[in-house]
Amino acid sequence: MEQILVVNCGSSSLKFAIMDGSESPPLMEGIAERLGSEHSIITFKYDGKKHEQPLHENDHRGAVTAIKNWIDQHSDLDIKLVGIGHRVVHGGELFTKSVVINKDVLQGIEECSQFAPLHNPAHVKGIKESQALFGDLPQVAVFDTAFHQTLAADQYLYPIPMRLYREHHFRKYGFHGTSYRFIEQKLASLDETYGQQNTLVAHLGNGASVCAIRAGKSVDTSMGITPLEGLMMGTRSGSLDPSLLAFISDAEHITMKQALDILNKESGLKGISEISNDCRSIETAQAAGDDRAELALNMFASKAAKHLAAVATNLDSVEHIVFTGGIGENSPVIRSKICDRLKMMGIRLDQHANQMCPRGEISRISKQSSSAFAWVIPTNEELLIAQDTLALINRPETEQHR
Known part of the structure; x- marks a missing residue:
């Protein structure tokens, strides 16, 4: 069965899970904590057990490397990764939906860092390290802000001089969009x-x-x-x-x-x-x-x-x-x-x-x-990120980007 590595990078942490896009529990999940510190650790949860180990490289690269090593060491599980899905906090007005990551998308995520200075630079690090370590595996960005891009102007604009919006894009963006979209779909299924x-x-x-x-x-x-x-x-x-x-x-x-x-x-x-x-x-x-x-x-x-x-x-x-x-x-x-x-x-x-x-x-x-x-x-x-990633990487190339 095809599987997705779901990655959620914070400034000093990195959460991850391997999922197949179904309601089944993750094959493996975990978190790398205290990144940037000499006390950084990574915890893997698999088969009902937790295994914790120190990170020798105490940064995002070290965390992604440890995940890659874990996958390589568990060849008996027949893990078939077909893509990596990244949670991205801020997509600004550039991204209204999830997208396959290319050079332009990565640049867009970096541009949105002014609004999420702790999160977006960490997402970019996680994406670049994943690209370096997982080769040509397709990668997808799923944005917390995208679901709210349907707001009307009278809802997303602040009552401040319009030039501040025109010149600097200061407006309401909203977050938790991936959660809201999941809830909306789950409710509709009832x-x-x-x-x-x-x-x-x-x-x-x-x-x-x-x-x-x-x-x-x-x-x-x-x-x-x-x-x-x-x-x-x-x-x-x-x-x-x-x-x-x-x-x-x-x-x-x-x-x-x-x-x-x-x-x-x-x-x-x-x-x-x-x-x-x-x-x-x-x-x-x-x-x-x-x-x-x-x-x-x-x-x-x-x-x-x-x-x-x-x-x-x-x-x-x-x-x-x-x-x-x-x-x-x-x-x-x-x-x-x-x-x-x-x-x-x-x-x-x-x-x-x-x-x-x-x-x-x-x-x-x-x-x-x-x-x-x-x-x-x-x-x-995480499930919605995995599902978006699977759906996007199976689409024609012309439909994958914004």
Whole structure:
């Protein structure tokens, strides 16, 4: 069976998996961590077991080399790699869909680095190292931003001087697009009518956003030119008065960039709870009576509900609301708090179904009386990357590029 190596490069990490494009679990998956450090390691998970080893080359090349060596050493598994699929955070306005990577595509990804300075340069490194080590194996880029390129101008433009958009492309781009596209396709597979209906999706994890989908297309989303806009998140503040940046900078005697780092890395659930950015730890503290934890969870739910209601203004009606992502799939507490704040939209949770929905499975958690179906649908961005890669490399050459 044909298989795809799925690669997700971060600035100091590299996640990977070998998948065949089906719902089957990955043949192998893992992560290289602390890249650039003398303590960098790579972990392989295969056949229910984990194997960890130090990286002798502690960079992206070392990680890709270790993956290639693992594949070569496991010839008994009959691995038939036919392509490599790369998650790319920012595709700007250049990329509206997944593409086979060539020199022009690689240059386009580099051009978008101004909007994702931590991520896109790392993606480029991962792509170049994969090209060097895997020879002529075709490689595909799948963009987090591509799904939201269907937004209308009145949704993606910021109310700032138009010359800033014309000259610098400053606009809302949105993220989590691969997850939203997977959820839209999965929902459509449940009933032939669902794919043409109006859906709100809440992708809630350490990074969190919402999206309004009409007939399979994104019409609004909460993240902006970067993933900082929108919902309160694990360590990100989400949307707030931009003047706060100047106030923090002046009060703390720090630069604007350092103030921005506070909004990106020290805020959100972590900043309010003063416990953790991990929702599970905060829920444990809340259950033990911690007031800060209760406040953090209430704020997180309130911000999510507000943004769901906001993006819903671009839909004629709401037939479905879907929860996905690490928190969305696994936190009945957060789902309940959000839906309590959406009662004015007629959404009613079945509390028993919400508490008891099986981990990793699609579950409907709304009452019969609810104006919209409420669902928990596990996302699988890696699977969609593998499927896109398989589909693209099997197309004629003229259809592969943007």
